[in-house]
Amino acid sequence: MRRSSSLVLLGLLIAGCKDPELAAAESRAKVANELTNKGRVALAEENAESALSFFKQASNSAPQDASIFLLIARAQKLAGNDGAAVLAIKQAEELGARNDPAVKRERAELYRRMGQTREAIATLLELRDAKQLTDDEMLLLARLQAHNGDAEAGYKTLERVQALDPDNVEAKVVEAEILLLSGDEVLAAKLMDRLLTENPTLVAARVLRARYFMQNGYADVALQDLELVPEDASKKTEIVTLKARVLNNLKRYEEAAAVLVPMVDANPRDADLVGLLAETELYLGKVEQAQAKVDQALAIRPRFARALYVRGRTLEVQGDLKAAAEQYQYALKSDPGFAPALSRVWPIYEHRGEKTEAMSALERLFFMNEATLDEKVALAGLYVDTGSHTERAKKLIAEAVRVQPDHPRAKELKARLAKVSSGGQKPGVQIIRKKGGR
Secondary structure, eight states: OHHHHHHHHHHHHHHHSOOHHHHHHHHHHHHHHHHHHHHHHHHHTTOHHHHHHHHHHHHHHOTTOHHHHHHHHHHHHHTTOHHHHHHHHHHHIIIIITTOHHHHHHHHHHHHHTTOHHHHHHHHHHHHHTTOOOHHHHHHHHHHHHHTTOHHHHHHHHHHHHHHOTTOHHHHHHHHHHHHHTTOHHHHHHHHHHHHHHOTTOHHHHHHHHHHHHHTTOHHHHHHHHHTSOHHHHTSHHHHHHHHHHHHHTTOHHHHHHHHHHHHHHOTTOHHHHHHHHHHHHHTTOHHHHHHHHHHHHHHSTTOHHHHHHHHHHHHHTTOHHHHHHHHHHHHHHOTTOHHHHHHHHHHHHHHTOHHHHHHHHHHHHHTTOOOHHHHHHHHHHHHHHTOOHHHHHHHHHHHHHHOTTOHHHHHHHHHHHHHHTTOOOHHHHHHHOSSOO
8 A cells, every 4th residue: 555655646746747848838828818818908998008018928928829919909909000000910920810811801901091002902802812701891892992093993893792682782882982983973973863762771872972062062962961861870980070071161160079079078089080070179260179189199099190181280270381281291191092181282282383293182182082173173274284184184174164164263274275276375385474373
């Protein structure tokens, strides 16, 4: 019995003596797990700074754990550091998460938020070709392709949805949007009208038509469309922000603020809402409050395009066009497709006599279908002045005259083009002789 007891005791002692490397690895894994759990709690409490600290410490203990880097990406996104979030996702992919569709979706969304449309499209195409996109995601891809200047690719992606479901009304809305981007406004308008006649509560169609009306100078009609959005959808951020923009366009700033303030109070970390409220407060003459909101938005999302844009507006109001242009350029560096910054920076370029830069900004607005009627006319004017893209200029002027027959600038440009066509002076000669610019 004594010998048997001794052997059992010896066995227990041997079992307790683990390999030092194995024991150290288990210890590191335990530490990483504890830190990750603390980070998850901080993330749930929207404490991005603490969450990042915990996750980074956890990654030091488990440098090959892809899941920790995905959590770092979420924390970076919460902190507004989209670029750092993308880097963390790429690190996770290198550690084995490359083929995870959810990871690719997150990367695509981050690219989209950052204004890196080409990268977002490329990532979504990977998912599409692997047959891992939902119909809604396929429609998003089609829209991004069309907005990026490739309407044909957008149609091809759209066809994949419509081939399986010809009656998909959301797909029809995207079709109308691509038609607008392709310049087929008459067909697009008819399709939008038909969709809303048959489906009065179709939110996507209401939003698209409201944007169309606002861009063409009919903000009051756009507001009527938005007022018809069903109540359950009217509180969505997309609807609230568009309605606020329309109200600002109508110079009904107090109403815009009344729409935004409750949303900002309920979502204080929504940089888009905070930035738009900052813009509205600037219109109300509340410069200090606007600047404070800009700082708040940038604290949530550093290099946030709308906040930088509002900072530029503040400087422009104060008469510092040079500093304002710099802020608009920073905004566009952060998000090359941020239409409000493009709409403010091109007149500054034109004021300086930098026609090429002004034309480039207006073309970006035009090809994204974000140019207002006056901006399309301004682009046509630059084309006429520089003797470039004459056919496009004619189309833009014809559209403006059709929509607004008494548009003075469009009528003037139409006359100038007619003179050129009949063998008169070239536009380039006219601009040299013209005093004081346009």
